Amino acid sequence: MRLRSLLFVPGDRPERFAKAEASGADALILDLEDSVSPEKKPEARAAVAAWLAGAQGTTCLVRVNPIDSEHVRADLDAAKGADGIVLPKAEGAASVRALLAMGDCPPVLPIATETAAAVFQLGSYREVAAHLLGLTWGAEDLPAAIGAVSSREADGGYTPPYQMVRALTLFGAHAAGVAPIETVYPDIADAEGLAAYVARGRRDGFTGMMAIHPAQVAAINAGFSPSEAEIEHARAIVQAFADNPGAGALKLGGKMIDRPHLKQAEALLARAPCG
Numbered sequence: 001m002r003l004r005s006l007l008f009v010p011g012d013r014p015e016r017f018a019k020a021e022a023s024g025a026d027a028l029i030l031d032l033e034d035s036v037s038p039e040k041k042p043e044a045r046a047a048v049a050a051w052l053a054g055a056q057g058t059t060c061l062v063r064v065n066p067i068d069s070e071h072v073r074a075d076l077d078a079a080k081g082a083d084g085i086v087l088p089k090a091e092g093a094a095s096v097r098a099l100l101a102m103g104d105c106p107p108v109l110p111i112a113t114e115t116a117a118a119v120f121q122l123g124s125y126r127e128v129a130a131h132l133l134g135l136t137w138g139a140e141d142l143p144a145a146i147g148a149v150s151s152r153e154a155d156g157g158y159t160p161p162y163q164m165v166r167a168l169t170l171f172g173a174h175a176a177g178v179a180p181i182e183t184v185y186p187d188i189a190d191a192e193g194l195a196a197y198v199a200r201g202r203r204d205g206f207t208g209m210m211a212i213h214p215a216q217v218a219a220i221n222a223g224f225s226p227s228e229a230e231i232e233h234a235r236a237i238v239q240a241f242a243d244n245p246g247a248g249a250l251k252l253g254g255k256m257i258d259r260p261h262l263k264q265a266e267a268l269l270a271r272a273p274c275g
Contacts, residue, residue, distance in 0.1 A: 001059060001083070002026045003134060003179050003208040004224040005217045006109075008063070010035040011044030017051050023214035024221060027059040032075045033066075033088050041071055045078035052081040059083045061109060061133075067098050082106055084133045089114045089141070092121025096128040107133040109181065112172065113165045114141035122172035134179030136210060137169035156193060170205055182209040191219065198223030207271065226272050234265035234272075 007025035009016050011032045020028050030051065036044045048062060063086035064075035076099075079085060083106055087099055090110035099105055110125065112118055112135050119142075125135055139151040139162055151162040158166060166183075173180035182201035185194045194216055201209055202224055209220050226234070240250050241262050249258040 001133065003059075003181065005209060005211055005220040006061065006181065007211045007214065007217055008035070008184070011048045011062075012036050012040045014047040014051065017047075020214060021056065021058045023217040025058065025211065025214070025217045026208070026221070027061055027083070029061045029063050029086050029210070030082075031063045032071070032078070033063050041065075041074075045074060049078045049080070052079070061086050063088060067095050072099075073102065076102055076105065079106075080104075084109055086111065088138075089118070091115060091118045092124040093127040094121070094124070096125070096131060100128075100131060105131075107131060109133040109136060111136055111138050112169055113137040115145050116142070119165055119168065122168045123175060125172055125178070126176040129176040129178055132176060132178045134181045134208070135169060135173035135176065136181035137166060137183050139166075139183055156187070167204075174205065179208060180206045182206040184210045184212050185216065186212065188213045188215060194219050195223065224271075226268050230268060231272050234268045237261055237265040238269065 003026050005025045006027045006029050007020050007023060008029045008031050009020045011030050017028070017030070030048045032041060032044050032048065052060060060082050061084040062075070062079035062082045064079065065071035066089035067087065076085070085099065085106055086109045087095060088111045090096065090112050096108050096110060099108060108131055110132070112122055112125070125132060139158065142162070142165065143149070143151045148161075151158055153159055170180045185197045187193055198209060198220055208224055211217055211220055236252060237257055240252050240257065241247060244250055249256055251257070
């Protein structure tokens with residue numbers, strides 16, 4: 001399953017589902033949690049269930065309400081046929097196991113940093129890696145949970161506590177061997193800022209990102225897709241080691257390459273459309 005871009009759509013706005021699908025996003029996240037008021041949740045569940053019952057081509061995930069909420073059981077019933085479940089307020093492997101215990105459940109994408117306790121459980125997801133689509137984080141709920149004024153500096157960059165949380169999520173995902181998914185960029189009108197944010201995410205080791213508007217999808221897809229030059233260089237690295245079996249280090253294009261470069265090249269080619 002390719003997960004460069006994951007686009008949120010409010011579950012109570014079914015008129016937006018087809019437009020979201022046409023955006024080119026790799027996956028839709030049909031939301032039953034924060035974007036839907038309590039009184040509209042039954043309506044949203046019905047809309048999501050109806051959409052999932054149709055023959056849709058795009059990967060569809062459903063964000064349910066937190067595992068300890070009164071809504072999650074009904075949310076899971078509405079999500080039958082979804083390709084995955086996005087679990088908010090997740091607190092490590094225990095939250096995933098609790099969700100799985102509720103019955104048939106597709107793979108899970110935990111939002112893994114929305115409470116203070118969750119931060120200390122990021123290393124536990126490797127215990128349930130077989131049930132995960134990936135791991136992502138959030139920069140909005142955690143500040144609210146601890147009484148912080150904001151997670152961001154005046155220039156939009158993250159303050160040190162949230163830089164740490166982002167990094168721990170990244171390493172937690174890689175430790176579990178699942179996709180690390182960057183959180184949303186909230187300024188829909190800031191195309192330049194979005195491009196820079198995507199570039200930082202890919203540079204640091206994220207492989208995809210969540211989006212809050214269809215206009216963000218193209219930039220996210222482009223930013224998390226290897227360029228032709230990168231693909232060509234990766235192929236050259238792989239070929240160089242294939243031609244020199246047993247070599248620990250080689251010279252390519254005037255530069256030294258070693259086994260970590262080979263691992264990076266193989267990972268990049270695995271993400272490329274042509275493999």
